[in-house]
Amino acid sequence: MSAASPILSSAPGCTDAPVLRQRGQREVFCGLTGIVWLHRKIQDAFFLVVGSRTCAHLLQSAAGVMIFAEPRFATAILDERDLAGLADANDELDRVVARLLERRPDIRMLFLVGSCPSEVIKLDLSRAAQRLDRAGNGDVRVLYYSGSGIETTFTEGEDACLAALVPEMPAATDSKPSLLIVGSLAEVVEDQMLRLFSAMGIDDVRFLPPRRARDLPPVGRGTRMLLAQPFLANTARALEARGATHLPAVFPLGAEGTTLWLRAAADAFGVSPARFHDATSAAEDRARRSLAPLRETLAGKTLFLFPDSQMEISLARFLAREVGMIPIEVGTPYLHRSHLGPELALLPRDSRLSEGQDVELQLDRCRDAQPDLVLCGLGLANPLEAEGFTTKWSIETVFTPIQGYNQAADLAELFARPLRRRARLMV
Amino acid sequence: MQLAVWTYEGPPHVGAMRIADAMRGLHYVLHAPQGDTYADLLFTMIQRNERRPPVTYTTFQARDLGSDTADLFRRAVLDSHARFKPEAMLVGASCTAELIQDDPGGLAKSLGLPIPVVAVELPAYQKKENWGAAETFYQLVRAFARRDVAKRTEGRPLCNILGPCSLGFRHRDDIIEVQNLLASIGVDVNVVAPLGASPTDLSRLGAAQFNVVLYPEIAGTAAAWLQRNFAQPATRVVPIGVGATRDFIAEVAQLAGLPVPHTTESRLPWYSRSVDSTYLTGKRVFIFGDATHAIAAARVASEELGFQVVGLGTYSREFARDVREAAAKYGVEPLITDDYLDVEAAIAAAQPELVLGTQMERHVAKRLGVPCAVISAPVHVQDFPARRSPQMGMEGANVLFDTWVHPLMMGLEEHLIGMFREDFEFHDGAAPSHLGHAATAAARPEVVVPLSVAEEAPAELWTAEAERELKKIPFFVRGKARRNTERFAQERGLRSINVEALYDAKAHYSR
Numbered sequence A: 001m002s003a004a005s006p007i008l009s010s011a012p013g014c015t016d017a018p019v020l021r022q023r024g025q026r027e028v029f030c031g032l033t034g035i036v037w038l039h040r041k042i043q044d045a046f047f048l049v050v051g052s053r054t055c056a057h058l059l060q061s062a063a064g065v066m067i068f069a070e071p072r073f074a075t076a077i078l079d080e081r082d083l084a085g086l087a088d089a090n091d092e093l094d095r096v097v098a099r100l101l102e103r104r105p106d107i108r109m110l111f112l113v114g115s116c117p118s119e120v121i122k123l124d125l126s127r128a129a130q131r132l133d134r135a136g137n138g139d140v141r142v143l144y145y146s147g148s149g150i151e152t153t154f155t156e157g158e159d160a161c162l163a164a165l166v167p168e169m170p171a172a173t174d175s176k177p178s179l180l181i182v183g184s185l186a187e188v189v190e191d192q193m194l195r196l197f198s199a200m201g202i203d204d205v206r207f208l209p210p211r212r213a214r215d216l217p218p219v220g221r222g223t224r225m226l227l228a229q230p231f232l233a234n235t236a237r238a239l240e241a242r243g244a245t246h247l248p249a250v251f252p253l254g255a256e257g258t259t260l261w262l263r264a265a266a267d268a269f270g271v272s273p274a275r276f277h278d279a280t281s282a283a284e285d286r287a288r289r290s291l292a293p294l295r296e297t298l299a300g301k302t303l304f305l306f307p308d309s310q311m312e313i314s315l316a317r318f319l320a321r322e323v324g325m326i327p328i329e330v331g332t333p334y335l336h337r338s339h340l341g342p343e344l345a346l347l348p349r350d351s352r353l354s355e356g357q358d359v360e361l362q363l364d365r366c367r368d369a370q371p372d373l374v375l376c377g378l379g380l381a382n383p384l385e386a387e388g389f390t391t392k393w394s395i396e397t398v399f400t401p402i403q404g405y406n407q408a409a410d411l412a413e414l415f416a417r418p419l420r421r422r423a424r425l426m427v
Numbered sequence B: 001m002q003l004a005v006w007t008y009e010g011p012p013h014v015g016a017m018r019i020a021d022a023m024r025g026l027h028y029v030l031h032a033p034q035g036d037t038y039a040d041l042l043f044t045m046i047q048r049n050e051r052r053p054p055v056t057y058t059t060f061q062a063r064d065l066g067s068d069t070a071d072l073f074r075r076a077v078l079d080s081h082a083r084f085k086p087e088a089m090l091v092g093a094s095c096t097a098e099l100i101q102d103d104p105g106g107l108a109k110s111l112g113l114p115i116p117v118v119a120v121e122l123p124a125y126q127k128k129e130n131w132g133a134a135e136t137f138y139q140l141v142r143a144f145a146r147r148d149v150a151k152r153t154e155g156r157p158l159c160n161i162l163g164p165c166s167l168g169f170r171h172r173d174d175i176i177e178v179q180n181l182l183a184s185i186g187v188d189v190n191v192v193a194p195l196g197a198s199p200t201d202l203s204r205l206g207a208a209q210f211n212v213v214l215y216p217e218i219a220g221t222a223a224a225w226l227q228r229n230f231a232q233p234a235t236r237v238v239p240i241g242v243g244a245t246r247d248f249i250a251e252v253a254q255l256a257g258l259p260v261p262h263t264t265e266s267r268l269p270w271y272s273r274s275v276d277s278t279y280l281t282g283k284r285v286f287i288f289g290d291a292t293h294a295i296a297a298a299r300v301a302s303e304e305l306g307f308q309v310v311g312l313g314t315y316s317r318e319f320a321r322d323v324r325e326a327a328a329k330y331g332v333e334p335l336i337t338d339d340y341l342d343v344e345a346a347i348a349a350a351q352p353e354l355v356l357g358t359q360m361e362r363h364v365a366k367r368l369g370v371p372c373a374v375i376s377a378p379v380h381v382q383d384f385p386a387r388r389s390p391q392m393g394m395e396g397a398n399v400l401f402d403t404w405v406h407p408l409m410m411g412l413e414e415h416l417i418g419m420f421r422e423d424f425e426f427h428d429g430a431a432p433s434h435l436g437h438a439a440t441a442a443a444r445p446e447v448v449v450p451l452s453v454a455e456e457a458p459a460e461l462w463t464a465e466a467e468r469e470l471k472k473i474p475f476f477v478r479g480k481a482r483r484n485t486e487r488f489a490q491e492r493g494l495r496s497i498n499v500e501a502l503y504d505a506k507a508h509y510s511r
């Protein structure tokens, strides 16, 4: 399967490239993990996972005991009484939610988050959410989504969460064009983007998720949505159903990536090329200048990306085009061709694309390829380092502000530092 | 349903992973969804393992539910057998797979692998990590310990060391201490397990005359079974602290039929007698951890450092009785809970001057501005220091002295603060000067006491002058001083509290 003959095609980049699909152990987080950043992003929301001790332990381990400030998430751990039907799951849930809201009167939105166990026992959390929502008399909105590992992989949890927010968004009162940026971004990145759009004359710009759950942006026929993250298939579909128009673009990683992303919006809003140039060229030049020294470390280095966050294709495109790295294999848990079309067109033709995973076979390929740098999850990084590889944890690309012009060099630095470190160490 | 924010223990299959990871030649096939692979990072990141834990997950998905999941499991067993060629295999289910009832044990056995397969059933909705580890170790011992192995009858006495495993608190360093200790007594070690043992090693367990059980949470079940079936008695003393180490030596000597040797001593007794340690006297210490470490810490704190134990608790419900007994000895209410919010409230109410706990209590203590040292799992990357840092044996006692005394204020410094409370640099949050400015900045001004404890008396009860005087009392005993004074005032029918009343109350309660 991997030795597919090159396809003769006029389509650019990897648009028509064959995709290696294998089925085996998938070494990835489940969608619950998204809570680790979402609970910081939406400041008045609380995430209550209804699941097992495993789910609680996953959240704790992924979050690290380091962010110990009382988090806005918790797990309602099912026990044998719940399973045996001795306790009415809905009564139990009411009790747990009441205790929670008593402790946290600042909470305005509560997400009930489904897990594998809650789904397998068919606990109807969506009904429970509606019931609790009515009981809350509008003080606390209660919504449901699933972050279970049998349904969702890592960043798909954010997709499910945002999709659950879409029905809550108010209807736009007119069809005047407005721009909606979809996907969690660091606040500093949001502010930079707002300044750039404002310089182009686009002032009606809103974000999903908002910083406060009660500030949900309106949506309607005039909404033009620009995805900030590549893993938002369901959210985009839900927004389209409410009238929003998707603006296809590459994702805002790197100088070129950010310009292409901004231009998709500029074109949709009829911004003149001159004005777009005035608004962006200084920042783009600065970003390119900041990447130049990193290029010295990274150019010509080979890269192997294990599937994790679905950002792998964008990352590979940025690293190949802007700092000269050579992606050998680009793995992704899922390949959403419609949203990634513009990215695939820019990806070097000879990169191998893989979707899904058999981690053992993929490790074998990685060992065969002997890449200079491996992007992988936390479970694989140290063992690969011990084998002599240089690695970068993929989770850092999710937890670090990397989008936009001013973060382009920070993003490249994430990949350069492990290489520089290995070169420096004499022990 | 139990509401949990942070948990002390993971699910029981993580306990099984800790055993599989500790051993050699064993591979664990776990029927579990993809998200459960997070557990790998416990080993590769927290323990900094250079290899992945020997675990294969089936990572079934929603669309596999139904007939396909069993097939996935069979394939995972066959593939991992072919790839890793283990001596033996462990199979089981995580919480989700337990619900779909595929029977991993039956499926694996039906494959007729040429190696032994041990199935462990770990009820995920009843039990937790340590229980899972203990049960897994017990099942492995049962499966592999051979009854036809002859017990050593001549020459030096022979024992097994049971309990050390992956993700244990300093297990790595404790075994070195204990092995040296046993060698110095004249006892040979047959097998150390699970850490470093292969299934073949387990088959030889029966050669030993007795078992040294270092961590009853992990090895208690297996040791009890070996006692019943192999007539191997087990040690009961856990050698943490000087006194316990001496008792341990005596216990081992007795089991081995040897005279109690004169052993090398620790520096702890002299350091503790040294006059500069006088300031440690009666320091209020709150202790929480797994049962073994908490009980041991209470003894060391009380008998060897001269602290006063003001709180003792554990998250190990299986060992609640032992902790209750110990708590009775120190005259404190035992705290048996796995809800860290309860622990936090108990710490705040006890107003300790030092907390000995897990990483959770370290964070609680940091928030409350109380010094803390870590004594127990759950572990953090910091609990795997580069240097050797045992808890057990005489060197372990030295380590305890250093790590527990280090966070505290030195004697003279404390006096100076008591004398010059109004010095602006001596505010309540001031940290010991040897811990540097960063610690000072992080310190918290006031201990947060739950409402039920800090019931504020009406403000007019205290005169402004008495209120100012109260502020000069170190913050960690201020709440108590306030309460005592108010009770004193109430009993005497005083309408207001002035400075005289404050000191009358102090004299009254210090009798």
Ligand code: SF4
Binding pocket: A030, A031, A032, A051, A052, A054, A055, A056, A058, A114, A115, A116, A117, A147, A148, A149, A150, B033, B034, B035, B036, B095, B096
């Ligand atoms: S994979 Fe399923 S059971 Fe495991 S942590 Fe995620 S939601 Fe919970």
